[in-house]
Amino acid sequence: MSWLLRVFGRIRAYFSKRALDVDLEAEMAAHLDMAIEENIERGMSPFEARRQALLRFGSVQQAREIQREARGLMKLDILLGDLKYTLRTLGRDPGFTAVALLILALGIGANIAVFSVVDTLMLRPLPFADPHQLVWIAPPPTKCGLSCATYSTDAYDEFRMNSRSYQDVTGYFAFSSPGNLSLKLSGGAPIAATSIDVIANFFNVLGVQPARGRLFRPEDARHGAPPVIVLSDAWWRTQFNADPNIVGKAFDIGGQQTTVIGVLPASFDFGAVFAPGTKVDAITPLDLYGPPRDWGNIITFIGRLKPGVSLSQARQDAARVAPSMCWNNKQPQSCGSYKDQVVPVPLKDYISGRLRRSLVVVWSAVGMILLIACVNLSNLLLARVAARSKEFAMRGALGASRSRIVRQLLTESLVLSIAGSALGLCLAYVLVFWLAHQGSIALPLLSTLHIDGAALAWTFLIAITAAVLFGLVPGLRMAGGNLQESLKDSGLGSGQSRKHESIRSILVVSEVALACVLLVGAGLLLRSFLHVLDVDLGFQPDRAAAIKVDYDDNVPGDKTGVLTTQKRTVIFQQILAHVSAIPGVEAAGISDYLPLGQNRAWGTPFPKGIKPPDNASSPLVYVITPGYLHAMGTRIRGRDFTWDDGARSDSVVLISASFARYLASLANWPDGNAIGQVLASGKQDLHIVGIVDDVHEEAVEGEAGWQIYYPQSQADSAGAQLVLRTTLPPPVLANSVLRALRALNPKQTAAEFRPIQTLVDHANSPRRFFMILVASFATLGLLLAALGIYGVISYTVTRQTQEIGIRMALGASAGRVERQVLAGTLRLAIIGVFIGLAASLAAAKLIASLLFATSPWDVATYLGMALALLVVAAVSGYLPARRAARIDPMVALRAN
Amino acid sequence: MLMWYGHRDAMTPPKLDLLQGTLDLMVLNTLAAMGSLHGYGIARRIEQVSGDQVLLNQGTIYASLVRLEQRGWIASSWGVSGNNRKAKFYSITRSGRSQLAADARHWERLTGVMDRVLGMSKDPDEEGNLA
Secondary structure, three states, rough: OHHHHHHHHHHHHOOOOHHHHHHHHHHHHHHHHHHHHHHHHOOOOOOHHHHHHHHHOOHHHHHHHHHHHHHHOHHHHHHHHHHHHHHHHHHHOOHHHHHHHHHHHHHHHHHHHHHHHHHHHHOOOOOOOOOHHHHEEOOOOOOOOOHHOOEOHHHHHHHHHHHOOOEEEEEEEEEOOOOOEEEEEOOOOOOEEEEEOOOOOOOHHHHHOOOOOOOOOHHOOOOOOEEEEEEHHHHHHOOOOOOOOOOEEEEEEEOOOEEEEEOOOOOOOOOHHHHEEEEEEEEEEEOOOHHHHOOOOOOOOEEEEEEHHHHHHHHHHHHHHHOOOOOOOOOOOHEEOOOOOEEEEEHHHHHHHHHHHHHHHHHHHHHHHHHHHHHHHHHHHHHHHOOOOHHHHHHHHHHHHHHHHHHHHHHHHHHHHHHHHHHHHHHHHHHHHHHHHHOOOOOOOOHOOOOOOHHHHHOOOHHHHHHHHHHHHHHHHHHHHHHHHHHHHHOOOOOOHHHHHHHHHHHHHHHHHHHHHHHHHEEEEHHHHHHHHHHHOOOOOOOOOEEEEOOOOOOOOOOHHHHHHHHHHHHHHHHHHHHOOOEEEEEEEEOOOOOOOOOOOOOOOEEEOOOOOOOOOEEEEEEOOHHHHHOOOOOOOOOOOOOOOOOOOOOOEEHHHHHHHHHHHHOOOEEEEEEEOOOEEEEEEEEEEEOOOOOOOOOOOOOOOOEEEEEEOOOOOOOOOEEEEEEOOHHHHHHHHHHHHHHHHHOOOOOOOEHHHHHHHHHHHHHHHHHHHHHHHHHHHHHHHHHHHHHHHHHHHOOOOHHHHHHOOOOOHHHHHHHHHHHHHHHHHHHHHHHHHHHHHHHHHHHHHHHHHOOOHHHHHHHHHHHHHHHHHHHHHHHHHHHHHOHHHHHHHHHH | OHHHHHOOOOOOOOOOOOOOOHHHHHHHHHHHOOOOOOHHHHHHHHHHOOOEEEEHHHHHHHHHHHHHHOOOOOOEEEEOOOOEEEEEEEOOHHHHHHHHHHHHHHHHHHHHHHHHHHHHHHOOHHHHHHO
């Protein structure tokens, strides 16, 4: 207890220094007076009495000091003293301080931003209750991606009933396209929005609570139930002005009066988690047991494991249940088709697992930037400290211990570091804010990016680490010096500076090596990206644009669907005729799905008479009008569909080239020619009338899967995207096209006119994002390295002024001096580049999985970057070299 | 600590250097025995009682007093001395007394043990027992 009192006492004493000092003086004065009195009484003379009293008292100053030490917070006083001194010295040299702060702000700011990105995308748990229990259940990844990762209603029922591992299983309808919602407010054109249909227990399984109102109940999804909708927080704010009374209001959505029953919390963003790069405005319940029951595989599975159930147990359970799942209970032969196609993986892994490698690379890159920055600062501080070597020698001679000097230098670097990280934090905040609002980058969870407590803790950690890294080297160097020599050192160019020079050289070499590694990495990524851009997509994205078309092909009482199809054909013909007439439109066509977006498959048609092999992948289906392929710029061999291909003529299809090759090898068609051959699909005969170039429909980089095209007059169309090829830039035509569409259908929503190029850019956006990040880090690293080289060479020249002066006086020409300095610079740079290249070769494998069509040992990149670095080094060394050449020997020899 | 003594008298053995904790203990005991004293009085008393065998710069007593006061073992107040001089008087508190008793016990144990250990090497009869 007494020690606690002591602590409080110390703190109190710290704040009342002056009063306590006055007290002590009074006490000591009284003490001496009494001692003198006693001595006088003993018979001494006043002078002797005083002398003896002082002798017995001891040193008054010492008594004062130990009393102060005993009563207050001495260490705090020392720290504050150091701090004040540091601020003074930094203020006296604003140039140095500004440069140091800038370097630190850039290095630390970049680190904080990247850490936030890594934290958001990889480390932070998903924004759901108990997210570790959530799993994504899907077939093992195949060529056709998400479009093949779905299950039918009957499969869902079977899985949900018989699985023993889950608290509950839910899912959503995976084939909604953007702009599928049409909101009609009074007195205005219909507004397009995006909604997703989910199974009624979706929010329960994820553990999401509404911000307002309520979420779905099982009766909301029942067939014939009154339509309800739940709004996203963003749409509620932008479209409905954050109306506090929104719950219970009904709006005309898609022609039906739909009631808003709730608003989702701002923390829940469907697009961020499940469909990166898309904005989901509202969520509606999926009527599982109505018409969707016969639509085939439409639902994704998400399950919540029971507490204590492990992933491997869930996997075994799924393997057990899968064979009994049926595609359609009314078709017993479809049972068992899901064998080995039901595999749970943790939801977090599914969402961001693919990104892990890229994030690790980016994090390493930014770490290297920080190292380069620290090395730079180390050099700067070393130079500064060397200039004060006499001061430190004096201090040492007066009794300062080595640790005291090191402590003061560390204080200086800490102050710089903390100030730099404060600036860096502001920088990172701006960067993170900007990134979070880049809706076009298709990275999951990016929109939830923000600076949180973890980032702040990381900032603090980096600040301390950086301070120690760059402060320790100069500090130890300084404190370990020979006192005598430093005091004697009267000029520049003494023995100690040679040791300093070798350290500086080592630092420069390491800077160059790090910059080299960064540059090589960035170069490889850039090359990959350029290769990706070169990929033949199977269509021509430039000068083509798409717009979603609303149409009403409903024919009441049409049981077979024939009349609906006929009505739709007429509508599409009209639309295309009108739109093609607009000046500037080269070609136009309609398809129900676009490439690089979602799609679905309808099983695999095989050549007539051939037994289909097991586990063949399914081609994705496009239902198109004549002219679509021409508008997309896709080449056709054979012929395109015509308007004569109708309900009464032969069923015709177009297939993609790789599908055709596969079928030709299977059926041994003569010349491998598929045109004219017949495929069997169910009871139908499909005549192949043409072969189409492979189109990349999931991702630009992956293998193109198979595609099959049906004419819309012979198949059900799931929607309509009007695609135009124009000679003018697409935005110019937007109004005319919309007008034409509205003239035909007043209910046409004000949909967005999207250039096809944006689809491609969207698909490439994650790769572009990472490439830009690493490239900017490499540029930053190069800049820092250049600054570092300049600083060191410049400083060396200054220190060697006398030496150079002597050399010139002895006959060396200015040109020779300049060449020598440059040679010294290049020597350092070459060593650094060699080490950097060696390190890059060693680390190349780490980056290999991120590259596309580029070898991680691509010679051109390595040589190119090495050359660039050497050129930059030469340029950095040039200015100091010129300064050296201009040294006047007389001035140099006279200078001290 | 100034070693001014060394120049005066080479015959007397050098005075004992005082450790921080022991000075505190001496001050506490002095106050317990003498009641309320000012700084000078405490220092003089310690010198007298130790028979001038302790090396004490009187000024160091003020650090000791501050330590003891912060721990609550002594209390201080300004008063007037015998010669009508203003001085700060210190007195021991109750917790100070119990601390004193504990410390004194500790010292007795310590010195007892040290005596026995140091006594070991002097006595030839003891060596047989160790074998």
